[in-house]
Amino acid sequence: MNRVTFYPNNIHLETKNGTDGSYYRTAPSQTNTVLETYLDYRPPANLGPGNLGLTGGYSYARSHAQYSSISAVQLNSNLLGDNGIPPTGIAPVPIDTVTESKLISFFGRAEYNIGDRYLATVSVRRDGSSRFGPGNQWGNFPAASIGWRISREPFMSGIPAISDLKLRASWGKTGNQAFGDYLQFSTYQGCNPKAQVQFGSQFICPFRPSAVDTTIKWESTGTWDVGLDYGIMSGRFSGAIDWYSKHTDNLIFTVPVAAGSNLSNYVTTNIGSMRNWGFELDLNARLLDGGPGGLSWTAGFNATHNANELLRINPNAVGASQILVGDVAGGVGTKIQVLEPGQPINSFFVCQQQYQNGKPVEGKYISLADTVASSCDAASLRAYHDPAPHWMVGFSSSMAYHHLDLSFTLRAWLGNYVYNNVASNLGDYQELSRSAPYNLSTSVLQTGFLAPHYLSDYYVEKGSFLRMDNITVGYTFPWEGRQLRFFANVQNAFTVTGYSGVDPTAGLNGIDNNIYPRSRILTSGLSVQF
Amino acid sequence: MNTSQWKPLGIAAALLVLGTAGCTDPTVAPKSTVTGANFFDDPGSYQAFLAKIYAGLALSGQSGPAGQPDISGIDEASAMVVAMYYRIYFQVGMANEFLRQTTDDKLTARGVGSALRTQIQQYRAEARFLRALSYWHGIDLFGNIPLVTEKDAIGTTAPKQSTRVDIYNYVVTELNAIKTQLPAPGAATYGRATGPAADMLLAELYLNDSVYTGTANWAGALTEAQAVIGSAYTLDLNYHHLFMADNNTSPEIIFAITQDGVRTQTYGGVTFLVHASVGGSMNARNYGIDGGWYGLRLKPEAYALFGSGDGRTSTFYTTGQSVVVDTIASFNRGIASPKFTNRTSLGDSGSNPTFVDTDFPVFRLGEAYLIYAEAQLRGGGGSRAQALTYVNALRERAYGGTAGDITDPTLTLPFILAERGRELLWEAHRRTDLIRYGLFTGSGYLWAWKGEDPHGTNPAGVATAATRDLYPLPANELIANPNLRQNPGY
Structure with a gap:
């Protein structure tokens, strides 16, 4: 796909930043080569009381991506527009790079099914990824599951209300290699023409090796799941209940490492293990079924509870018992989150603010020893809440009556916290004395802070919310033999939250840093069926 | 069981084996990425x-x-x-x-x-x-x-x-x-570390040996300084040439961090020193740059080091500037000192008005003279007369004649410290020098804003704890590396 950006040399932006006209064309291309072969074998006759299915296969996937671009600034003329590059003040810079990756898998599966009542599956995959170095390329990922369709049992035939009931349990291990390419190599990066070094009368382009963990390996997750699928009254009510526990080993993270241990201060490596566990509840219902012209209403409800804990940091990963992550705006190198065993991943790492008469006392914190501290340091910093929701609840509804239809989707998160980086960065009067002052965050009216205090837990706020994601109203009627429908739709209709910032889901990993706000989109239209 | 059903199965199996036999190696060698495997x-x-x-x-x-x-x-x-x-x-x-x-x-x-x-x-x-x-x-x-x-x-x-x-x-x-x-000195190895650069670094280490190890090594400092003085470098006849856009031609610079307006661009380094020294009523063009950053000025104590007739002050800019620095945020508080400039000794501007050509002199012969003199006074051997000659060589260059020469009784350790303050102004030596003289912390020597933050109430400076002779290890690093113990007092 070709994409061209062109800015004429006479617009304010271009003269102000000194580029004096710019042209950028990029033509990225990607080729994926995939080979999937498998053998499926089902013995024609039953084997014992049930039947057996065997599958064995091989898959090969190769991705070849080519990124070509050319950029030019200081355009001498605007005549060519976005069609080409005129003579330029400095030579245009072409870039052409190739990135490749490979994933090879062998897999086998055996299924055994007794009368659709008792089901068992055992499988194993062996995956080889180009993203890991020799000795770490291959991972084995077995899985097993059993199921019991209770509704097929003879004793259930007397309970017609229950149309479907299935109990299942599974365990499986999966691998994750969805990270960047060439992480296992130290790559040498060249310079741009403005970053050369003088050796006598020559100028040399320096090359820099990157930080690397040459022994980086698969991140793997073992999952236990026990669940129940159900259908009641011929499927009028249906859904599932699941309990799960996931144990992830060799988590891959890009983390700061101790100075001197690698070639830069950050490296991508396997840092440790974590556990997620929780349950999921799913219910779909045809509440009313008025037939054509009558009132119909279907609704769906789902709820998920998840708890997360970092179990341990690999002893050889970074040698530290805590890893600081979560860069924020303001200060230099300020980090607001921590990876700490026993705590949820990306927990906020802050000091407990001291309050007097409900007002934060500037620069005063409650230390871990429960004394008042005048600085936020190791004696006061602690893991405090985390950005992941404890509950995610969704409700969708769809109604129809005569020509009218109405549907909406509601969503809620409970128990998630957000670091209000907009307030922490601009919520102090010192911002006014800067050479280029910013608008202050209104939090300063409550705190009265003179200087910024990024690490105060004052800025860690409850991010629970209820959001109407989508509402649609439609009116359908026939006209000259055709079906016409007028409709109106609102996306992101409203959010109910106690969070003081713009959007509790705005930031990445719970750090709200002035992300461009999510828009509310109103759409209306007419659709005609020919 | 009918055998014919096995035939397609056999063909499929053969295909499977054929297809996979050649493709079981997931290794991908980077093509357009330079790695340790192909770089060399x-x-x-x-x-x-x-x-x-x-x-x-x-x-x-x-x-x-x-x-x-x-x-x-x-x-x-x-x-x-x-x-x-x-x-x-x-x-x-x-x-x-x-x-x-x-x-x-x-x-x-x-x-x-x-x-x-x-x-x-x-x-x-x-x-x-x-x-x-x-x-x-x-x-x-x-x-x-x-x-x-x-x-x-x-x-x-x-x-x-x-x-x-x-x-x-x-x-x-x-x-x-x-x-x-190491390479031999000369234009062909400019910018690189030469033998005398190693001698100079040794001289710096020995000079501060009493701080670093508790045991002085003045003799070592003197010997290394002498080795540097005996090498190919000579004093630049023009002091200001050392800090100009063409200072790569100076015969005095032993080791420089090179900058170039076109090929070595950074917002730090000498580009910062030149731009940040310019503000107020100064005309940026006179310094070969496209604008001042209204930053650096002299503390009154630094300004007071210089006597009248000292040519090293000729770059100071006093119009509209006060000597006292009673507030940090205003550029006109404090004498401006655009010692580093993006103009050449011939009066031309550097190749780029934003990024300077001026190299940063890390080690230069003038300092070797001062190291010799200090080590001599502290008992490192050598000759006192020689020390006086070296100091006066710098003074004569500064004064453009013998008007600023000192006599033997004036050659004291406090004089050397002050002379270093004058000669090496803004060349990143002052903190180390003051620590060696025991004056950086404590109350023995106060200077404007010492021990005060920019919003402090005491511009005259306050006494500081001796623990401030060292910087703290970064707080985040203490977490990343649990083997580290913080310096005392932090």
Whole structure:
């Protein structure tokens, strides 16, 4: 796909930043080569009381991506527009790079099914990824599951209300290699023409090796799941209940490492293990079924509870018992989150603010020893809440009556916290004395802070919310033999939250840093069926 | 069972085996990415890698003037303590990796020929010099820090904290081992570390030996200073030429961090020194730049060091500027001192009005004179008359004649400290000098804003604790490396 950006040399932006006209064309291309072969074998006759299915296969996937671009600034003329590059003040810079990756898998599966009542599956995959170095390329990922369709049992035939009931349990291990390419190599990066070094009368382009963990390996997750699928009254009510526990080993993270241990201060490596566990509840219902012209209403409800804990940091990963992550705006190198065993991943790492008469006392914190501290340091910093929701609840509804239809989707998160980086960065009067002052965050009216205090837990706020994601109203009627429908739709209709910032889901990993706000989109239209 | 049903199965199985036999290796060699596997196929790569260690002193990353930073998160901002600590270990890491990649075994395995091999031996000495230079910065600023060498493998294991003394000894041993292997001085090796640069670094280490190890080595400082004085360098006849856009032609500069308006661009380095020194009613064009950054001025105590007739003050700018600095935020408080400029000694402007051509003189002969004199006065041997001659050589250049010459009774240690303050103004020596003289902390010497933050209430300065002779180790680093113990008082 070709994409061209062109800015004429006479617009304010271009003269102000000194580029004096710019042209950028990029033509990225990607080729994926995939080979999937498998053998499926089902013995024609039953084997014992049930039947057996065997599958064995091989898959090969190769991705070849080519990124070509050319950029030019200081355009001498605007005549060519976005069609080409005129003579330029400095030579245009072409870039052409190739990135490749490979994933090879062998897999086998055996299924055994007794009368659709008792089901068992055992499988194993062996995956080889180009993203890991020799000795770490291959991972084995077995899985097993059993199921019991209770509704097929003879004793259930007397309970017609229950149309479907299935109990299942599974365990499986999966691998994750969805990270960047060439992480296992130290790559040498060249310079741009403005970053050369003088050796006598020559100028040399320096090359820099990157930080690397040459022994980086698969991140793997073992999952236990026990669940129940159900259908009641011929499927009028249906859904599932699941309990799960996931144990992830060799988590891959890009983390700061101790100075001197690698070639830069950050490296991508396997840092440790974590556990997620929780349950999921799913219910779909045809509440009313008025037939054509009558009132119909279907609704769906789902709820998920998840708890997360970092179990341990690999002893050889970074040698530290805590890893600081979560860069924020303001200060230099300020980090607001921590990876700490026993705590949820990306927990906020802050000091407990001291309050007097409900007002934060500037620069005063409650230390871990429960004394008042005048600085936020190791004696006061602690893991405090985390950005992941404890509950995610969704409700969708769809109604129809005569020509009218109405549907909406509601969503809620409970128990998630957000670091209000907009307030922490601009919520102090010192911002006014800067050479280029910013608008202050209104939090300063409550705190009265003179200087910024990024690490105060004052800025860690409850991010629970209820959001109407989508509402649609439609009116359908026939006209000259055709079906016409007028409709109106609102996306992101409203959010109910106690969070003081713009959007509790705005930031990445719970750090709200002035992300461009999510828009509310109103759409209306007419659709005609020919 | 019918055998015919097995036939397609057999064909499929054969296809499966055929299809997979050739494709069971997931290895992908990077094609347009340069990695350790192919980088050294080009003989020019050794020089390019060495150049990176030099570049680390001048540039923030692989893209000038900013971008693709060497150190993530902090490099291009201004938290000096944090950035300095990580920069030191970035430099050490680059040098270590260069040494690991250029061992005899590796060179033999790559079939490197003897001419290049000889060249690489010199490069290795330069890498070791640059590592020693960074370790000097490390122990000077932070005290006890980890010692990481090429013998430590790259990984994620947090290094152990070493002592200031151990690193001092390591650096001294290293410099003595390599100083004869370094390139010879001359225009062809300008910007690179030469033998006299190693002597000069040793002189700095010995001069501050009493601070770093508790045991003085004035004789060592004097001997090394003498070695530098005996080498090819001569005093520049024009003091100001040392800080101009064409200072690469100065015969006095022993080791410089090079800058170039077109090819070596950074917002730090001398570009910062030139721009930040300009503001108020000054005309930026007179300094070869496109605008002042309204930053640096002299503390009144620095201004007071200079007597009338001292030509080193000719660049000071006083119009509209006060001597006192009663508030930091206003540029007109304090005398401006645009010592570094982007104009050449011929009166031309540098190649680029934003990024200067002016190199930063890390070591220059003038300082060797002052080290000789100080070491002599402190009992390091040599001759007092010689010390007086050296000091007066600098004075005569400054005064353009003998008007500023001093006589023997004036040649005292406090005079040397003051002369260093004058001669080496803004050349990044003052803190180290004051610590050596026991004046940096405490109440013995106060200067404007000492011990006060920019919003402080006492512009005259206050006494500080002796623990401030060292900077704190970065707080985040204490978490990343649990082996570290913070310096006392932080």
